[in-house]
Amino acid sequence: MRKTKRIKQTQPNIAKDNPLSNILFPNEQVIPTHLSSAQITCGIAVFLAIFFIYLKTLYPTIGLLDSGDMVSSAYNLGIPHPPGYPLYCLLGKLWLFIIPFGNIAFKMNIFSSLAASIACMMVYFIVLKVIPANANVKGIMVCLPAIAAAGILAFASTFWKQAVIAEKYTLNAAFAAILIFILLKWQENVACKQKKILSHGYLFLFALLLGFSFTHHLQSIFLVPAGIYLVMAVNWRMTPRLNWSTYLKIAALFLLPLLLYLYLPIRASINPLTNWGDPDTWEKLINHITAKQYGYYFTSSPIKLMEHLWTHLTSFFPLQFTWWLLWLGIAGCIFLWKASRRTAIFLCLIVATDILHSIRYDILNIDDYYIPSFAIFAVWIGVAIVHICSWTAKFYRHLPLILTCISVSLPIIPFCSHYHQQDKSKHYFAYDSAVNTLNMFKDRAVMFCASDDIGFPTWYLLYVEQMKPETIIIDKAFLQYPWYTELLKQKYPDEFAFSMSQAGYSTTLDEYTLNFIRANIQRHAIYLEYQQLLETEFSLVPAGVFCQIMPKITQEELKNMLSQLNMDFNLRGVSDKSIYKDWRTAVIFKNYGAAYSQAGSFCGNVNMYSQAEKWFQKALELNPDGADTYLGLGLVMEHTNRVNAARKLYQKALKIKPDNPQIQERLQVIR
Numbered sequence: 001m002r003k004t005k006r007i008k009q010t011q012p013n014i015a016k017d018n019p020l021s022n023i024l025f026p027n028e029q030v031i032p033t034h035l036s037s038a039q040i041t042c043g044i045a046v047f048l049a050i051f052f053i054y055l056k057t058l059y060p061t062i063g064l065l066d067s068g069d070m071v072s073s074a075y076n077l078g079i080p081h082p083p084g085y086p087l088y089c090l091l092g093k094l095w096l097f098i099i100p101f102g103n104i105a106f107k108m109n110i111f112s113s114l115a116a117s118i119a120c121m122m123v124y125f126i127v128l129k130v131i132p133a134n135a136n137v138k139g140i141m142v143c144l145p146a147i148a149a150a151g152i153l154a155f156a157s158t159f160w161k162q163a164v165i166a167e168k169y170t171l172n173a174a175f176a177a178i179l180i181f182i183l184l185k186w187q188e189n190v191a192c193k194q195k196k197i198l199s200h201g202y203l204f205l206f207a208l209l210l211g212f213s214f215t216h217h218l219q220s221i222f223l224v225p226a227g228i229y230l231v232m233a234v235n236w237r238m239t240p241r242l243n244w245s246t247y248l249k250i251a252a253l254f255l256l257p258l259l260l261y262l263y264l265p266i267r268a269s270i271n272p273l274t275n276w277g278d279p280d281t282w283e284k285l286i287n288h289i290t291a292k293q294y295g296y297y298f299t300s301s302p303i304k305l306m307e308h309l310w311t312h313l314t315s316f317f318p319l320q321f322t323w324w325l326l327w328l329g330i331a332g333c334i335f336l337w338k339a340s341r342r343t344a345i346f347l348c349l350i351v352a353t354d355i356l357h358s359i360r361y362d363i364l365n366i367d368d369y370y371i372p373s374f375a376i377f378a379v380w381i382g383v384a385i386v387h388i389c390s391w392t393a394k395f396y397r398h399l400p401l402i403l404t405c406i407s408v409s410l411p412i413i414p415f416c417s418h419y420h421q422q423d424k425s426k427h428y429f430a431y432d433s434a435v436n437t438l439n440m441f442k443d444r445a446v447m448f449c450a451s452d453d454i455g456f457p458t459w460y461l462l463y464v465e466q467m468k469p470e471t472i473i474i475d476k477a478f479l480q481y482p483w484y485t486e487l488l489k490q491k492y493p494d495e496f497a498f499s500m501s502q503a504g505y506s507t508t509l510d511e512y513t514l515n516f517i518r519a520n521i522q523r524h525a526i527y528l529e530y531q532q533l534l535e536t537e538f539s540l541v542p543a544g545v546f547c548q549i550m551p552k553i554t555q556e557e558l559k560n561m562l563s564q565l566n567m568d569f570n571l572r573g574v575s576d577k578s579i580y581k582d583w584r585t586a587v588i589f590k591n592y593g594a595a596y597s598q599a600g601s602f603c604g605n606v607n608m609y610s611q612a613e614k615w616f617q618k619a620l621e622l623n624p625d626g627a628d629t630y631l632g633l634g635l636v637m638e639h640t641n642r643v644n645a646a647r648k649l650y651q652k653a654l655k656i657k658p659d660n661p662q663i664q665e666r667l668q669v670i671r
Contacts, residue, residue: 068456078274149382151411332380593623
């Protein structure tokens with residue numbers, strides 16, 4: 001019987017008949033670029049050079065931001081703030097076993113530097129992937145624009161800030177850069193016509209690493225719309241296209257790493273030292289992973305969104321790259337659009353998703369969320385350098401070579417602009433502040449804390465270095481959450497056995513805090529920030545930046561305590577004003593001036609004028625712009641018959657606070 005030859009059916013390329021698809025999914029020729037050994041060696045050299053600079057500017061111990069939370073959780077395998085960062089905690093614990101030198105915080109700072117250096121190295125390789133094949137910059141010289149891009153990202157202010165402290169953003173940046181590179185490599189792999197059997201290994205690797213990145217930080221979701229676009233755009237032109245079996249494998253590989261989130265309920269069940277959210281039930285687990293408690297930070301107001309859009313774009317990007325380099329990134333985006341529209345859309349979608357999310361999020365450190373966009377902007381700068389250098393060949397054939405060599409020096413601009421601000425090698429402030437706080441406390445103290453910048457470094461001392469580990473820290477902001485009050489009752493059943501029926505005033509302190517003080521004031525030394533309203537029921541005694549809450553004492557007892565008050569704080573580098581340039585440090589630093597001023601006020605109120613003068617003078621040494629301090633010292637001068645000195649102090653106070661009625665009144669009295 002004669003056999004009929006079967007004709008192989010090919011899929012029709014419907015894209016040819018669809019103008020919109022030709023715009024969104026252009027049929028571009030992707031020329032595979034194989035990295036030479038010299039280019040790979042150069043990339044490793046970039047990693048090592050940047051890593052070395054980060055090590056030279058690293059925090060020597062714990063820092064501000066969320067550093068104390070992240071380090072304490074990694075060290076104790078606890079649960080940090082939402083979404084819980086299980087991958088960070090597990091990798092951090094492993095890292096602490098590997099590194100044999102330095103304190104715990106320093107080791108975790110190195111971990112951030114390592115991740116940041118990897119991210120910069122991957123930016124270098126991404127630039128090599130997106131450089132057009134017809135560029136006039138050839139051979140090893142093509143590495144120089146890529147080096148420039150990596151260096152510019154490395155020394156961008158926000159990125160550098162995160163690279164020298166134990167935080168989560170640089171690991172997220174490393175994931176983002178690796179994932180972008182993998183997708184570009186997959187696109188290139190599809191274009192290799194000589195391969196008879198197309199491998200989807202890069203797609204599978206992308207899905208797996210994307211899943212792992214989600215177990216670190218949900219910021220990785222910024223890559224998802226762009227990733228879907230690139231897969232669709234490449235798949236649109238593929239023959240044969242991806243089938244459902246492949247999509248199911250991709251989905252499975254993405255979902256598999258998400259099982260790491262089981263770390264949260266497993267660890268919560270044993271109540272670790274840091275147990276944020278206590279996610280030991282399904283509801284609390286979902287709330288923690290989705291960061292439900294931060295929902296109030298998001299805004300939907302069109303006016304707010306437009307304000308954020310303007311301020312973010314006009315403030316953050318120039319701050320990172322300086323105005324000298326900003327135009328290069330914009331030009332690079334345009335050049336890439338002309339050279340490879342598909343790749344340009346892919347990268348632009350990441351930036352657009354990042355921006356659309358971040359303008360909704362109203363937090364102080366929102367610039368950290370733009371790190372993926374900063375990385376892509378650095379890639380665009382690398383592309384711009386290549387195109388500009390190639391374009392100059394029409395004037396002089398050796399000009400591209402000359403300009404390319406010069407371009408490698410461009411990272412010097414952000415390096416010099418940001419070095420003194422980002423060099424944290426002598427920054428002990430967070431550590432010293434926590435030590436100063438605990439040194440002021442008596443044994444078995446209770447500390448009511450209302451600031452992460454004070455609380456987190458104290459966590460590190462308590463939970464990692466075991467300094468006064470019996471101290472109880474209560475975060476006042478968390479008392480609104482049932483999981484937190486229940487957790488406190490489990491950990492400290494005796495201290496939290498009081499009845500809430502003892503209703504008190506709640507104008508300044510919430511009812512819960514006040515009832516805790518009433519129930520425990522005889523068994524614990526209790527400390528919190530000064531609250532004037534408390535003085536109607538208790539006595540307050542200054543204790544550094546806090547006050548100790550005590551049962552009512554006589555004026556003579558208070559005088560005796562004030563005469564023994566010792567507030568010689570250890571603040572290494574206090575004379576180096578460059579250490580206190582960042583706003584977070586500056587705000588906390590002012591607390592020390594306020595603490596001295598508060599001690600002066602206490603002493604002045606009980607007629608201890610010489611002591612009061614000493615504390616006010618110390619306050620002015622740290623904070624010469626404190627109007628209340630000038631007023632307090634003026635009152636001391638007035639009570640000790642130094643009217644002319646008092647008048648000068650009141651005049652200084654009035655310049656700082658011209659509308660203050662008390663200052664105006666004192667000036668009227670002594671005229």
